[in-house]
Amino acid sequence: MKLPWAKTKIPVLLLRGIIASKPGALNLEAVTPPIERGFALAKRHKKLFLAIESPGGSAVQSDLIGQLLRRRAQETGVELTAVIGDVGASGGYWLACAADKIYANRLSIVGSIGVITGGFGLDKLIARYGIDRRLFTAGENKARLEMFSPLRPQDEVFVHDMLDEAHEMFKSWVRERRGARLTPEEDKVFDGGFCSGERALKLGLIDGLGDVDMLVKQLGGKDAKPVWLRPKPPRGIMRFLTRSAVESALDIAEERLAAPTLR
Helix, strand or coil: CCCCCCCCEEEEEEEECCECCCCCCECHHHHHHHHHHHHHHCCCCCEEEEEEEECCEEHHHHHHHHHHHHHHHHHHCCEEEEEEEEEEECHHHHHHCCCCEEEECCCCEEECCCCECCCCCCHHHHHHCCCCCCCCCCCCCCCCCCCCCCCCHHHHHHHHHHHHHHHHHHHHHHHHHHHHHCCCCHHHHCCCCEEEHHHHHHHCCCCEECCHHHHHHHHHCCCCEEEEECCCCCCHHHHCCCCCHHHHHHHHHHHHHHCCEEC
16 A cells, blocks of 8 residues: 555666767666666556667667667566657667657757768878888788778778668667657658757657656656666776777777767
8 A cells, every 4th residue: 555645656767878888888788787677666657767868879789778678668568768868869769769658858869860880091191101011811801991901992882781781770670669650751760860859759759848857747646756777887996997088089990890880
């Protein structure tokens, strides 16, 4: 029996930050514990909110998290509602599509349904200074997209094919989750561009305008309150380690060359 002074508590899972497999980012390992706790707390009202604050990142991690959310929702009968704050774009929008309904602020950045990869070409730079690049491989394409070697035409075709394949998977996921709610003008939905929450509503990318507080109270009454759940931050010495701008830039370049990125 619910006590008369007890407030209705609705679980809200905060998904904030870049999506990547590295410590401190959004990834399957980091979000699994709060996801499991969120579904456990949602048993009573069968409602779980996803507070999205992410510009995207790893396509693989976006898919892994999205699939886990859908599996748990189907197993438990819990309805997922995503609420986009400042930004839910690319991989962030992929996560939002795991929900049954999506809301955003009218000025939120939404969409960006596209895939990107890239890097640097330094072959002309080292040639200018007479630097001899010595690279040994076994396998014709082992050094594909190596930044100190000229870009081969076949490599450019390969990358575009890979990006198109990932883009088709992204579009298929959005169509599966949004269905007939999407505008028939697909060229405006899947061109990789982002839009405001107001525009996203017209395109069918979201279901309405609102914020977590408003929606929690709509569900549980004026006294309802959110129970915030979030991934644990890095522990120990990892909290104090900082990286130089050069190291971070090289990491980004390496990651973009390694796999398609939803950003």
